[in-house]
Amino acid sequence: MIAHIIFRLVIWFLLTANLSVANIIIGVSVALLLPRGATSPTRLKELLQAIWKIVQAVPQAYSEAIQLILQPHTQEEIVMERVKARRTPGLIFLDIFLITFTPKTTVLKYHEDGWYEVHRVCRRKQP
Incomplete structure (x- = not known):
């Protein structure tokens, strides 16, 4: 308490x-x-895991920002990512925050049937 x-x-x-x-x-x-x-206790464990992933995403975000500055990313794609099973609204929010926190990805929409619509930027694909 x-x-x-x-x-x-x-x-x-x-x-x-x-x-x-x-x-x-x-x-x-x-x-x-x-x-x-x-x-x-199960949800608390999932919450702590999600918070740990966010802490780990900080260096990844800096790395991606530097990559975007030094190497232009001109290709875009929209992909669908599956939501993990039995996620609470709070954990879904943390998942969306984690995906959107990094500069190369943004969640465009959360679909109620269990999917995230994610926009990604990537380097030009070589033919």
Whole structure:
């Protein structure tokens, strides 16, 4: 319980970037009033794996940005990627964030039947 409140307060202070007394009171109030959702250990494990993938995507994003600067990518393609089975809306959001975080890919649309429509840029294909 305390961990959830502290986590919500940290998110609040990161979003507002304000440590005034009034903002602290508002942050504590929001942290206490927001309902706490039930999480199963399996979903928590999936959430931690998704967060770890996002942390790993940071160097990949820098690498792709440098590649785009040094080597032009002139080809585009739209591909369909399958959503992993039994994903919660929060995990689907993290998947979309992970795909869109890197400069070469963007999720154009999430299809309710379990597919992401992904736009990718790639280098010119040699004949």
